[in-house]
Structure formats: structure tokens, C-alpha cells
Amino acid sequence: MAATEENSFKRLQEEQENQHASPPPEIENNIMGSMRVAHFMGNIVELYLPRVFDLILALFGSKKEEEEKKTEEEIDTKNSDSDNAPEGNAISDELSDLD
């Protein structure tokens, strides 16, 4: 208190605080409201963002898997075709028979 008495700046501050009292309650409501919204958004981001990443990864991953499956199938069909094709020796044998 003694310090306040000695300092006119402090007394002025006290006087102004008493004069203007506190800001209207709407301000507090607005601040607390926007805080709650920000907190809620933060929670949503915290909760769902990793899942969104997982989803994106899964989407890209599944595309890759599909592509891989396709290429594997193509290789398989090629291999099966080559299994059915007559071998080189068989043809030469047939030719030698004709001779």
C-alpha cells in the first residue's frame, strides 16, 4: 500500500480500474466460447487426423496392392501360356519325322 501511495502511476491505475470496472460479460462469453470451439477442433484434429492419414495410406496402399495383384496375374497368365506352347525340341522332332 505504501508503494501505491508513493507511486501516482499505481494510484492512477487503481482509479481507472475502479472507474471502468470490468469489461462487459459478453467479452468473457465470447472468449470462453471461442476457447471451447478451438479446444473442440483441437480434439477432433488430434483424434481423427491420424486416422485420416491411415485412410489415405490405406487408399494408396490398396491401389498399389491392386496393381501388384494385376501384374502378378499377368505374369501368371503369361507363364501358363508358355506352359501350353510346344517346346522347341518337339517341333524339331516333328520336322525330323517328316524328313
Place this chain on the structure above:
Amino acid sequence: MQNSPRGKVGSSKKTDSEIVRLYLQTRNSDYFQILYKRYSSKIYSKCISLLKDESLAQDATQDVFTKIYLNIAKFSERSKFSTWVYSITYNYCIDFIRKKKKEKNLFSDDLENSPDIVEEVPDQELLQMEVHRLKRVLENIPTGDKAILLMKYQDEMSIKEIAHNLEKSESAIKMKIKRAKHKAQKTYKEIFQS
């Protein structure tokens, strides 16, 4: 119970730093509300004093608290919480006035533009001035000078803290305070001794 601000038991006795720490740990808005209750009147009256308009001061108070909320995790406890809060308030108001006046620098009396020698005004001359006279003097000096005097004598910020807030060197701040005191003394004489 100890961490529950709802009961408000003991929370009024906790220091600002403790409440900030509890808020950061729990993210419970009730802790922030305690800080709001402690500082809203002070910030509001500072905004009115600097902006000279109640509705602008209300908007400013809201914006200052939003800034506090968004940056509270950056409060490093190197200074007092009150100093940090008032710095945000002064910077907001100074920026606002600067934009309004479209001035490049509110603290226009930069070292290079000012006379070198300014007579030193004793602190006691300002500190013991009658309140209504001090109020009139502060109303009649540039906002930059007013803000720097309030930081120094009302909020008791150190030169280092003011320099940090205004992003100036400590020697520049010392000179600005000296000039602001000189302007206050000159204004006092003009108003009350003419």
C-alpha cells in the same frame, strides 16, 4: 480436488504461473477463466487509457485474451505473467494506433532524429505528481511516450523487458524513457504552470 478449479478452493491463492502450468497440464478452461478474472479489468482499463474509446477497448480486450490463449504455451516464465500479459496489451494497442494513424513508427523520436542532450527528470517528480494532473499529462503526450512511461512506472517492467517487448536495444529504451519523462515534465509545465 486440488486440481479442480470448479471448487475454486485455493485457486485464488495460487500464483499466476501455477495456474498457467495447471491450465497447460489439464487444458481445463476454468483455469483460464481465473486468469481472465484477475486481468480483464486491468487490461480493459489499459486499453481504454491508450485507445481512448470504450468500444475499441472492448474489442482490444477480447483480442488480447485470444492472443494470450493462443500463445500461453509459449509463456516461458522468464518474466512475470503480468509483465507478459501487459506486453501483449501494449503491443496490440500500439499496433492498432500505428495502423490507424498510418505512422511508420509510433516511437517517432528515434535517436537519430532527436537532439542529443535531454535534461534528466527525476523519477520522484512523476511518481509524486497528483493523480488527476498525471492523468491530464498522460493524455497530452504522444501514445508511444505514454505507453513507455506506463510500462516503466505503472507495470514496473525492467529496461530489459521493455526492450524485449518493443524489439529495441536497452540503450534506445533508456533514451526513450528519458525523452518521455522530459515531454511529460514539459507538458505539465504547459498545462499547470502557464
